[in-house]
Amino acid sequence: MIVACALFMENMDSTVIATCLPTIARDLQEDPIALKLALTSYLLSLAVFIPISGWMADRFGARTVFRAAIGVFMGGSVCCALSASLEGFVAARFLQGMGGAMMVPVGRLVVLRSTSKAELVQAMAYLTMPALLGPVIGPPLGGFIATYFHWRWIFFINIPISILGLYMAGRHIENLREDVPRPLDWSGFLLSALGLSALMLGLATAGRHLVSLPVSLASMAAGAALMVIYVWQARAKAYPLLSLDLLRIETFRAGVVGGFFFRIGIGAIPFLLPLFLQLGFGLNSFESGLLTCASAAGALSMKTIAAKILQRFGFRRVLIVNTALASVSLLLIGAFTAHTPHALIMVVLLVGGCFRSLQFTSLNALSYADVETAQMSQATSLASVVQQLAAGMGVTVGAFALQGAMSLQGHQATQAADFPPAFAVVALVSLTALLWLTRLPASAGAVLSGHRHADN
Incomplete structure (x- = not known):
């Protein structure tokens, strides 16, 4: 729950930013597409500093690093609130990412080291369930603040949550460290x-x-x-720093490399969807946030049954079918029009959120199925770096696809017609994950899922 508190703060912050991009862009007098830099700079910072998070936890202790990371994240949030230019905002987001790079992986490492293989799927689901409240609360809350107050107040939300996290970590997390940490x-x-x-x-x-x-x-x-x-x-x-030898493990390779391409497609959603609803359909930030939180609500509900689905069908079958379904859900988002009933939009986003949540839970668990305990720190770092790079690439690919559609259609300003081709591109990228997932044996991850018919 303590680690989930940190995940809650980080996930809420990310979804709040995505929902309010058009509002922030207008205030900073920038092109909304240029605000992709605020998303990618944060994800880049995560990718850069996550690799040393495991070493720092081993060297200085999990509690020390975890609390320091929360403090840095809180400081970055204050800098974001005070930013007056695109350059300053991007730099502040990079500082936030430095805190997030240490905060979440170190917390996840504590959970992984204290959980048996048989309980790993359920533990990962419990870990992320409270954190998924962030994407549920973030869009409507951020949209409400940006619409009726000022977007700068959004970043001050992190201060009380950070203070709570600092107190809980100091009181309950043991300062675990290695007696002889590996050299950096x-x-x-x-x-x-x-x-x-x-x-x-x-x-x-x-x-x-x-x-x-x-x-x-x-x-x-x-x-x-x-x-x-x-x-x-x-x-x-x-x-x-990053042990590439881990990619020789079949399940780890499928979960990380296959997951990379799937996450690129999904990583474009936080960037494209709010722009689609606000620039394409004329909704304000609050109305957009109320619709987009349906996706996170679907993800939250799926966490309660993910373990049972994997036990019934096994990792390979779930990942293959679910990749196709999640990619189709992206195409359906691109098919929205200004006349699409909001209730139907929420249903599509809710169901799509279920598919994506099941996929992430499955990929995260499968990646560690055959990793030895001694390799867990290295595996966590490599997997986390790849995940953040995929999310950053998703924003970049989504922006390129959107700009390409604008150019082909001769649009100087972003219009609703530019978004369907962009969603089609990211859906195809997501679908390429099947090139790795279809190579998995039927028995992949059976020790985690408990799938009794893995050999069939």
Whole structure:
């Protein structure tokens, strides 16, 4: 519950930002699409600093790192509230991400280390259920504040939650640490940090936001080169920052790599959907938030039965069928029009949220099915980095698809007709996860799901 408190705060903050992007863009006098930088900078910060979260917990203790991370996240929230420009807002979101990078993975690591394999699926569901309240409460709350007050007050919501988290962690979390922590791969950290930053910065600014197109392309090339160097040097190290050898584990590879492509498609929703409802249909932030929270409500309800579905059908069958259903739900969102009844929109978002929630629970659990306890810290770091990169790529791919649709249709300003092609593109990206998931054996993850007919 303590870790879920941190997840609640982070998830609520992210959904609040997504709902209020058009409002924030108007106040900062920026193109709404340019606000993708506020989303990607946060996710980039997570990807950069998550790899050292496990080492810091082993070195300084889980409670110390967890509480420090909450403090940094709270400080970043205050900076967001005081931002007066796009550059300042992006920098403040990056600071928030530094806190989130330590807060959530360290908390998840505590749960993983204290849970048996047989109880892992149920434990992960319990862990995320309170956290899913954030996306339920966040959109309507953020929309209400942005519509009837001012968007800056949104970030002050994190202060009382942070104070509560600091108190609970200090009182109840043991300061677990390793007696002899593994050495930190400093060169690997620098290479991955610079490489990921340059690559994501280039992708996020390719729409001529903040920097010119040649600078964006140069940043992408430099980032890709640094990541290639990292992969080359990591293979020769006994304690690499991110252990790529874990990808040899079949279930981990399917959950992480297959999950990466699925999450790219799903990661575009927080960016595209609020813009679709507000710029395309003319809804205000509050009305948009009331509709989009249906997706999170569906995700929350699915958590209660995910373990039973996996026990009945097994990981492989659930992941394959559910990938197709979740991708179709993206196409249905793109089919909305200004005349679509709001009740029908909520039903589609609710059902789609169920599919996505089941997929995330299944992928998260499957990834650790065959990972040894001694490798759990490394596995958590690698999986978390890939998840955040996928979410950042989802925003970037969604923005590219939206801009491409605008260009093809000759629109200078974003219109409702630009969104269906964008949702079709991200749905196809999500569907490519099947290339990895279909290779799983029927018995994959049977020790977790308890699926008795795994060999059939």
